[in-house]
Amino acid sequence: MGKSRLEAFSDGVIAIIITIMVLELKIPHGEGVDVLIPLVPVFFSYVLSFIYLGIYWNNHHHMLHTLRTVTGPMLWANLHLLFWLSLIPFATGWMGENHFAALPSALYGVVLFMAAVAYFILQRLIIASQGHDSILKKAVADDWKGKLSPLIYATAVVLAFWVEWFSLALYVLVAIIWLVPDRRIEKVLGSHGV
Amino acid sequence: MGKSRLEAFSDGVIAIIITIMVLELKIPHGEGVDVLIPLVPVFFSYVLSFIYLGIYWNNHHHMLHTLRTVTGPMLWANLHLLFWLSLIPFATGWMGENHFAALPSALYGVVLFMAAVAYFILQRLIIASQGHDSILKKAVADDWKGKLSPLIYATAVVLAFWVEWFSLALYVLVAIIWLVPDRRIEKVLGSHGV
Amino acid sequence: MGKSRLEAFSDGVIAIIITIMVLELKIPHGEGVDVLIPLVPVFFSYVLSFIYLGIYWNNHHHMLHTLRTVTGPMLWANLHLLFWLSLIPFATGWMGENHFAALPSALYGVVLFMAAVAYFILQRLIIASQGHDSILKKAVADDWKGKLSPLIYATAVVLAFWVEWFSLALYVLVAIIWLVPDRRIEKVLGSHGV
Amino acid sequence: MGKSRLEAFSDGVIAIIITIMVLELKIPHGEGVDVLIPLVPVFFSYVLSFIYLGIYWNNHHHMLHTLRTVTGPMLWANLHLLFWLSLIPFATGWMGENHFAALPSALYGVVLFMAAVAYFILQRLIIASQGHDSILKKAVADDWKGKLSPLIYATAVVLAFWVEWFSLALYVLVAIIWLVPDRRIEKVLGSHGV
Numbered sequence: 001m002g003k004s005r006l007e008a009f010s011d012g013v014i015a016i017i018i019t020i021m022v023l024e025l026k027i028p029h030g031e032g033v034d035v036l037i038p039l040v041p042v043f044f045s046y047v048l049s050f051i052y053l054g055i056y057w058n059n060h061h062h063m064l065h066t067l068r069t070v071t072g073p074m075l076w077a078n079l080h081l082l083f084w085l086s087l088i089p090f091a092t093g094w095m096g097e098n099h100f101a102a103l104p105s106a107l108y109g110v111v112l113f114m115a116a117v118a119y120f121i122l123q124r125l126i127i128a129s130q131g132h133d134s135i136l137k138k139a140v141a142d143d144w145k146g147k148l149s150p151l152i153y154a155t156a157v158v159l160a161f162w163v164e165w166f167s168l169a170l171y172v173l174v175a176i177i178w179l180v181p182d183r184r185i186e187k188v189l190g191s192h193g194v
Numbered sequence: 195m196g197k198s199r200l201e202a203f204s205d206g207v208i209a210i211i212i213t214i215m216v217l218e219l220k221i222p223h224g225e226g227v228d229v230l231i232p233l234v235p236v237f238f239s240y241v242l243s244f245i246y247l248g249i250y251w252n253n254h255h256h257m258l259h260t261l262r263t264v265t266g267p268m269l270w271a272n273l274h275l276l277f278w279l280s281l282i283p284f285a286t287g288w289m290g291e292n293h294f295a296a297l298p299s300a301l302y303g304v305v306l307f308m309a310a311v312a313y314f315i316l317q318r319l320i321i322a323s324q325g326h327d328s329i330l331k332k333a334v335a336d337d338w339k340g341k342l343s344p345l346i347y348a349t350a351v352v353l354a355f356w357v358e359w360f361s362l363a364l365y366v367l368v369a370i371i372w373l374v375p376d377r378r379i380e381k382v383l384g385s386h387g388v
Numbered sequence: 389m390g391k392s393r394l395e396a397f398s399d400g401v402i403a404i405i406i407t408i409m410v411l412e413l414k415i416p417h418g419e420g421v422d423v424l425i426p427l428v429p430v431f432f433s434y435v436l437s438f439i440y441l442g443i444y445w446n447n448h449h450h451m452l453h454t455l456r457t458v459t460g461p462m463l464w465a466n467l468h469l470l471f472w473l474s475l476i477p478f479a480t481g482w483m484g485e486n487h488f489a490a491l492p493s494a495l496y497g498v499v500l501f502m503a504a505v506a507y508f509i510l511q512r513l514i515i516a517s518q519g520h521d522s523i524l525k526k527a528v529a530d531d532w533k534g535k536l537s538p539l540i541y542a543t544a545v546v547l548a549f550w551v552e553w554f555s556l557a558l559y560v561l562v563a564i565i566w567l568v569p570d571r572r573i574e575k576v577l578g579s580h581g582v
Numbered sequence: 583m584g585k586s587r588l589e590a591f592s593d594g595v596i597a598i599i600i601t602i603m604v605l606e607l608k609i610p611h612g613e614g615v616d617v618l619i620p621l622v623p624v625f626f627s628y629v630l631s632f633i634y635l636g637i638y639w640n641n642h643h644h645m646l647h648t649l650r651t652v653t654g655p656m657l658w659a660n661l662h663l664l665f666w667l668s669l670i671p672f673a674t675g676w677m678g679e680n681h682f683a684a685l686p687s688a689l690y691g692v693v694l695f696m697a698a699v700a701y702f703i704l705q706r707l708i709i710a711s712q713g714h715d716s717i718l719k720k721a722v723a724d725d726w727k728g729k730l731s732p733l734i735y736a737t738a739v740v741l742a743f744w745v746e747w748f749s750l751a752l753y754v755l756v757a758i759i760w761l762v763p764d765r766r767i768e769k770v771l772g773s774h775g776v
Contacts, residue, residue, distance in 0.1 A: 005205065005255060011587065012209035015594035019602065020213065022668045024221065027606065031680040050668075054661045058654075061587060072252075076373070079248045086216045086244075098225040179658070199399065199449060206403035214407065218415065266446075270567070273442045280410045280438075292419040393593065393643060400597035408601065412609065460640075464761070467636045474604045474632075486613040 006070050006078060010060060013082045017089060018053045021046060024093035045096035045108075048171060049088050052112065055178045056085060059119070066136040067126055074129070077122040084115035102160050105167045109157035112171070116150040149174050200264050200272060204254060207276045211283060212247045215240060218287035239290035239302075242365060243282050246306065249372045250279060253313070260330040261320055268323070271316040278309035296354045299361045303351035306365070310344040343368050394458050394466060398448060401470045405477060406441045409434060412481035433484035433496075436559060437476050440500065443566045444473060447507070454524040455514055462513050469506035475499045490548050493555045497545035500559070504538040537562050588652050588660060592642060595664045599671060600635045603628060606675035627678035627690075630753060631670050634694065637760045638667060641701070648718040649708055656711070659704040666697035684742045687749045691739035694753070698732040731756050 025042055028035035060081075067074075091111040095104040123146075127137045140146060152174050156167035219236055222229035254275075261268075285305045289298040317340075321331045334340060346368050350361035413430055416423035448469075455462075479499045483492040511534075515525045528534060540562050544555035607624055610617035642663075649656075673693040677686040705728075709719045722728060734756050738749035 005201065007587070008202070008590070009205050009209055009251065011591050012206055012594055013213055015591055016210055016213040016598055018664075019595055019598040019668055020217065022672060023217070023602065023605070025669075025672050027672060027675040027679060029679075031676075031683040031686055033685065036685075047665075050661075050665055054658070057591065058657060075252060076248070079244075082212075083241075083244055086213055087219075090216060090219050090221060093221040094225075097221060097223075101225040103227065103230075104225055199395065202396065203399050203403055203445065206400055207407055210404055210407040214411065217411070269446060270442070273438075276406075277435075277438055280407055281413075284410060284413050284415060287415040288419075291415060291417075295419040297421065297424075298419055393589065396590070397593050397597055397639065400594055401601055404598055404601040408605065411605070463640060464636070467632075470600075471629075471632055474601055475607075478604060478607050478609060481609040482613075485609060485611075489613040491613055491615065491618075 003064060003067050003070055006075065007061070007064055010064075010078060010082060011057070014053060014057045014060075014085065017086055018050060018057075021049055021053075021089040021092060024089060024096070041099045042093065042096035045092045045100075048175060049092040051175045051179065053085065053088065055175070056115070056119070059178075063123060063126065063136065066130070066134075066139065069129075071125070071129060074122065074125050077118065077125050081115060081118035081122055084111055084118050087111045088115075100165055100168045102164070106157045106160040108171065109153045109160065109167055112174075113150055113153040113157065116146075116153060120146070120150075145177055148177070197258060197261055197264055200269065201255070201258055204258075204272060204276060205251070208247060208251045208254075208279065211280055212244060212251075215243060215247075215283040215286060218283060218290070235293045236287065236290035239286045239294075242369060243286040245369045245373065247279065247282065249369070250309070250313070253372075257317060257320065257330065260324070260328075260333065263323075265319070265323060268316065268319050271312065271319050275309060275312035275316055278305055278312050281305045282309075294359055294362045296358070300351045300354035302365065303347045303354065303361055306368075307344055307347040307351065310340075310347060314340070314344075339371055342371070391452060391455050391458055394463065395449070395452055398452075398466060398470060399445070402441060402445045402448075402473065405474055406438060406445075409437060409441075409477040409480060412477060412484070429487045430481065430484035433480045433488075436563060437480040439563045439567065441473065441476065443563070444503070444507070447566075451511060451514065451524065454518070454522075454527065457517075459513070459517060462510065462517070465506065465510040465513050469503060469510055472499055472503035472506050476503075488553055488556045490552070494545045494548035496559065497541045497548065497555055500562075501538055501541040501545065504534075504541060508534070508538075533565055536565070585646060585649050585652055588657065589643070589646055592646075592660060592664060593639070596635060596639045596642075596667065599668055600632060600639075603631055603635075603671040603674060606671060606678070623681045624675065624678035627674045627682075630757060631674040633757045633761065635667065635670065637757070638697070638701070641760075645705060645708065645718065648712070648716075648721065651711075653707070653711060656704065656707050659700065659707050663697060663700035663704055666693055666700050669693045670697075682747055682750045684746070688739045688742040690753065691735045691742065691749055694756075695732055695735040695739065698728075698735060702728070702732075727759055730759070 025039060025046060028039065088111060091104070091108040095101075095108045098104045123136065123140065127134045127140075130136060152170050156170040159170070160167040219233060219240060222233065282305060285298070285302040289295075289302045292298045317330065317334065321328045321334075324330060346364050350364040353364070354361040413427060413434060416427065476499060479492070479496040483489075483496045486492045511524065511528065515522045515528075518524060540558050544558040547558070548555040607621060607628060610621065670693055673686070673690040677683075677690045680686045705718065705722065709716045709722075712718060734752050738752040741752070742749040
């Protein structure tokens with residue numbers, strides 16, 4: 001399978017996920033400010049998940065950039081990643097509607113954690129296929145963000161049951177960490193003239 | 195019609211089907227574990243159908259890989275396949291919400307069976323267009339999976355009314371059969387230097 | 389604007405329309421045959437509209453095949469066509485849920501009629517841009533289907549208020565007319581070596 | 583990141599937004615004219631937003647046409663634009679269901695205003711990346727539409743609370759302004775032989 005079709009399919013699924021998520025922002029009955037108030041946490045969780053999906057879309061593209069041929073296991077590892085991403089709208093909506101309560105916040109963290117694991121598996125498969133001088137391997141050698149994120153998610157999942165809102169703060173923190181420009185892969189790619 | 199537009203359209207439809215299916219995982223009211231419990235069978239049926247659609251996307255790509263020009267009948271055979279795939283979210287949701295009861299489980303099998311038939315028709319049309327030395331014909335000569343699956347679906351549809359959960363076990367079995375790496379088409383393609 | 393982006397955008401919108409239409413097939417509560425019965429007309433109207441959208445997708449592709457450059461008016465004529473197609477899920481669902489009653493059946497015909505008008509406008513714009521030896525002009529010279537369809541839609545809209553089910557029969561008739569292989573454009577294209 | 587993937591992703595998101603918006607046109611219960619009457623303002627706001635999204639899709643394409651390489655900030659500025667566009671279905675539905683009441687009409691204007699701001703930021707980033715002889719810079723030098731629109735949106739937001747329906751008239755006015763053929767960018771591009 002060519003890389004372009006895998007990319008196009010992944011882009012399509014991520015574009016749909018990012019867009020149907022807004023359907024959870026149910027149109028309220030009534031025209032006053034009062035009907036908008038309950039939507040504020042739903043809206044905020046939508047913004048957060050929109051950013052996360054943007055980050056995944058961005059990272060996914062950079063990772064595939066170093067790929068030449070797609071194998072069967074890679075294809076399924078990619079579908080596995082898309083599966084967890086597809087659960088983000090559900091986790092987002094549940095967390096937002098319950099004002100970042102313990103269990104919904106923990107579930108949101110579980111979905112993010114599993115997506116990170118799925119991303120890691122796909123990364124390993126691509127690196128393994130590229131052999132010793134894998135470009136991706138060099139690019140992610142000092143990938144502290146990729147290693148730190150799952151740890152923070154796991155912490156957030158556990159803490160959700162102790163301190164309200166704390167896990168939310170951790171999810172926001174991870175999003176900020178990733179939003180800060182990261183030129184790792186571009187740098188390595190650049191020095192290889194890709 | 196060029197192959198690429200048929201591929202892109204099919205990918206788009208499959209990507210949308212796989213993603214809107216998650217909308218059946220309705221966000222529950224309440225923040226406790228108790229509201230998640232009823233969702234477990236819905237979630238499980240979602241996972242199963244996600245895998246089935248992944249298998250179809252994968253097989254569809256491999257089949258089209260051997261295709262050169264798209265004829266009118268092929269185009270409609272492809273739309274016929276997409277039609278049955280488009281019913282999977284409905285069948286999945288109904289089966290999940292009714293905890294794999296007889297009739298919903300049977301209907302799920304009917305949709306899978308009809309999708310398999312539609313896939314078979316498309317395959318025959320492509321093989322017929324390629325003449326005697328059809329690459330696809332050689333590739334599917336020992337396609338025991340493609341021949342076995344509809345038989346299992348038909349069995350599952352009938353058994354659904356006798357033994358609860360048995361048809362579900364059969365659907366899981368077929369999914370596992372297909373998930374096991376299958377290099378038939380790749381092998382034949384490889385030996386032809388495609 | 390290049391033709392490919394217009395094609396890809398149109399394909400995307402049609403793929404989404406054809407797929408979200410299935411969301412009107414609401415999952416019923418209960419697991420018996422009795423809950424499926426009321427869905428039969430909804431299902432039948434879904435099948436009909438699926439075929440119509442397939443016909444539009446097919447014809448749209450053939451028409452664009454003869455196009456070289458996209459002008460501003462063409463782009464808006466295309467969006468105009470997509471607008472009417474986007475109303476098909478609404479008209480389909482309303483007609484199905486009301487068992488092909490007078491007004492819903494008439495509205496379905498109005499949407500089909502307007503889509504046909506929009507298609508005709510787009511066709512005229514493309515022909516006008518191609519000058520005297522327009523390939524598309526020759527291809528549609530004996531386009532009796534394209535001329536007959538709007539007449540039948542208009543008849544169906546009016547008759548819907550007199551004879552129940554008659555307009556539905558006319559919609560089925562038009563779908564069958566279009567499903568019969570039509571090689572007009574391919575033939576002319578073929579003789580021009582395109 | 584190549585321009586084509588950014589374009590394809592943006593097109594996908596806009597295609598989905600424009601299509602799911604029609605889901606707010608809820609299928610009414612009953613088959614008479616009386617059940618359609620309440621849908622008239624919802625339908626009208628749908629038409630308006632469909633045109634706005636068409637305008638954005640069109641302008642977005644023209645702007646990217648002058649782009650060569652996509653930087654990280656551009657990618658996020660583009661996602662920022664898609665974020666505000668993704669809120670249009672919500673704002674459209676709320677405005678339509680409340681018959682263009684004050685607050686919903688104002689919110690619609692806020693979303694349009696923020697989308698215009700996001701578009702402006704993306705435009706500045708592209709111009710900055712192109713240096714002194716930026717083609718886009720010349721193309722938008724006399725962009726009175728782009729400068730006037732946010733002013734009208736802001737006026738509409740404020741006026742919504744004083745004069746009913748007036749803000750709606752302003753939104754219609756902006757849509758008409760943009761629908762009038764605009765050959766600015768094409769002209770400049772043409773004189774550069776692009």
